Amino acid sequence: MTKPVRVALLGCGTVGAEVVRLLHDQAADLTARIGAPIELAGIAVRRLGRDRGALPVGPAVFTTDPLGLVKRDDVDVVVEVVGGIEPARTWLVEALRAGKSVVTANKALLAEDGASLHDAAAEGGADLYYEAAVAGAIPLLRPLRESLHGDSVNRVTGIVNGTTNYILSAMDATGAGFAEALEQATELGYAEADPTADVEGFDAAAKGAILASLAFHTRVGAADVHREGITEVTAADVASAKAMGCTIKLLCIASRGPDAAGVDSVSVRVHPAMIPRTHPLAGVGDAFNAVFVEARAAGQLMFYGRGAGGAPTASAVLGDLVAVARNRLAGVRAASESAYAALPIRPMGEAVTRYHISLDVADRAGVLAAVAGVFAGHGVSIATVRQSGRGEDAELVVVTHRASDAALAATVAELRDLEHVRAIVSVLRVEGEP
Ligand SMILES: NC(=O)C1=CN([C@@H]2O[C@H](COP(=O)(O)OP(=O)(O)OC[C@H]3O[C@@H](n4cnc5c(N)ncnc54)[C@H](O)[C@@H]3O)[C@@H](O)[C@H]2O)C=CC1
Numbered sequence: 001m002t003k004p005v006r007v008a009l010l011g012c013g014t015v016g017a018e019v020v021r022l023l024h025d026q027a028a029d030l031t032a033r034i035g036a037p038i039e040l041a042g043i044a045v046r047r048l049g050r051d052r053g054a055l056p057v058g059p060a061v062f063t064t065d066p067l068g069l070v071k072r073d074d075v076d077v078v079v080e081v082v083g084g085i086e087p088a089r090t091w092l093v094e095a096l097r098a099g100k101s102v103v104t105a106n107k108a109l110l111a112e113d114g115a116s117l118h119d120a121a122a123e124g125g126a127d128l129y130y131e132a133a134v135a136g137a138i139p140l141l142r143p144l145r146e147s148l149h150g151d152s153v154n155r156v157t158g159i160v161n162g163t164t165n166y167i168l169s170a171m172d173a174t175g176a177g178f179a180e181a182l183e184q185a186t187e188l189g190y191a192e193a194d195p196t197a198d199v200e201g202f203d204a205a206a207k208g209a210i211l212a213s214l215a216f217h218t219r220v221g222a223a224d225v226h227r228e229g230i231t232e233v234t235a236a237d238v239a240s241a242k243a244m245g246c247t248i249k250l251l252c253i254a255s256r257g258p259d260a261a262g263v264d265s266v267s268v269r270v271h272p273a274m275i276p277r278t279h280p281l282a283g284v285g286d287a288f289n290a291v292f293v294e295a296r297a298a299g300q301l302m303f304y305g306r307g308a309g310g311a312p313t314a315s316a317v318l319g320d321l322v323a324v325a326r327n328r329l330a331g332v333r334a335a336s337e338s339a340y341a342a343l344p345i346r347p348m349g350e351a352v353t354r355y356h357i358s359l360d361v362a363d364r365a366g367v368l369a370a371v372a373g374v375f376a377g378h379g380v381s382i383a384t385v386r387q388s389g390r391g392e393d394a395e396l397v398v399v400t401h402r403a404s405d406a407a408l409a410a411t412v413a414e415l416r417d418l419e420h421v422r423a424i425v426s427v428l429r430v431e432g433e434p
Pocket residue numbers: 010011012013014015016044045046047064066080081082083084087105106107108132133136189190191192193307308309310313
């Protein structure tokens with residue numbers, strides 16, 4: 001029998017516990033597929049003795065010393081499902097430099113400092129796999145880093161956060177409140193340890209950075225991504241979207257193309273947007289994720305599935321584990337990071353889309369003309385205006401044709417100061433064909 005591949009598992013929460021179960025339940029198949037058994041050398045947790053349900057491992061396998069476990073001579077591969085920047089970065093850099101391959105679901109770390117991990121992997125001649133970090137179970141990173149390497153990707157668009165999709169879908173379908181839907185998503189194991197990462201768009205932005213890095217052969221970090229979350233999306237916005245035949249989704253849009261000076265560049269943005277109900281992403285409900293990849297020769301590809309939850313995420317972790325274990329037995333290493341293009345980041349101000357702006361105004365003669373004049377002054381063309389009176393006041397909803405983010409921001413700033421404009425109630429982007 002070939003020597004077992006010994007695995008250190010860091011973290012045994014929602015994802016880690018499912019990894020343990022799948023390793024146990026599928027042991028025979030995994031051994032046959034890899035050509036050697038996988039053995040759990042140890043599981044690092046924050047606290048011993050916590051109730052982790054009925055896990056098929058004895059208490060002796062647990063430790064509260066992750067770094068000690070990583071350094072052990074009998075550990076070949078490290079699987080990290082803890083999350084956060086430190087101490088995870090220290091553990092993984094230590095493992096990779098020592099030639100131990102790493103499988104991680106930690107998108108926050110990859111987006112914050114993927115360079116340290118990739119550099120350590122190159123130094124140690126080890127593999128770094130992270131399919132679970134973006135869109136959970138959906139095979140997406142492997143297609144980008146392998147299958148599409150003969151093509152040229154120019155756009156990646158999708159819903160990449162399960163928690164916010166669960167919340168927005170519930171608000172749209174049942175009129176559920178934000179807080180209640182977030183509580184359910186947390187109970188179902190979708191949310192991050194601190195759900196601010198989900199609802200403020202940090203998680204989707206991290207995933208956007210990872211996707212753009214792979215798609216455009218360029219190191220893109222979390223700080224390069226324009227990020228807006230869903231905390232300001234109200235029931236009124238959802239109703240307004242419905243009235244327009246739209247729904248609201250938190251989108252991640254990464255594109256490659258010329259900037260204002262004609263230089264090839266990359267743009268990554270995460271924000272809520274209205275999309276028509278006929279758009280393929282509009283039907284992506286619950287905690288599901290879906291991602292479109294547009295490539296020069298392949299055309300449009302769509303990836304759909306469960307982007308969050310213990311078992312779906314563990315599926316992606318195990319897929320990576322099989323790959324790194326096979327490489328180890330064959331004495332080979334996967335292709336290293338591809339960042340040769342090193343494209344600059346395009347400023348958000350140059351992003352072009354349509355906008356839905358809702359204003360509270362005084363219901364007086366001339367207000368509409370004054371508002372329209374501000375849009376015209378910044379070269380933002382209006383597609384539709386809807387006004388509904390409310391006594392002394394009125395609600396004005398303006399939908400624009402395509403305009404740059406900079407022009408729209410300048411328009412909104414001037415509208416704020418306009419006499420008779422009481423408040424800018426909301427500004428939402430509108431994506432997809434009308
Ligand atoms: N839950 C999900 O749907 C998905 C999670 N992920 C990522 O997977 C990772 C884990 O997520 P979950 O399992 O949901 O988190 P969790 O909070 O349920 O589990 C985290 C585990 O890490 C352990 N831990 C925390 N700090 C530690 C420390 N200093 N030393 C040792 N152990 C420590 C905890 O004891 C716990 O067992 C995160 O990076 C998350 O972003 C990725 C895709 C989906």
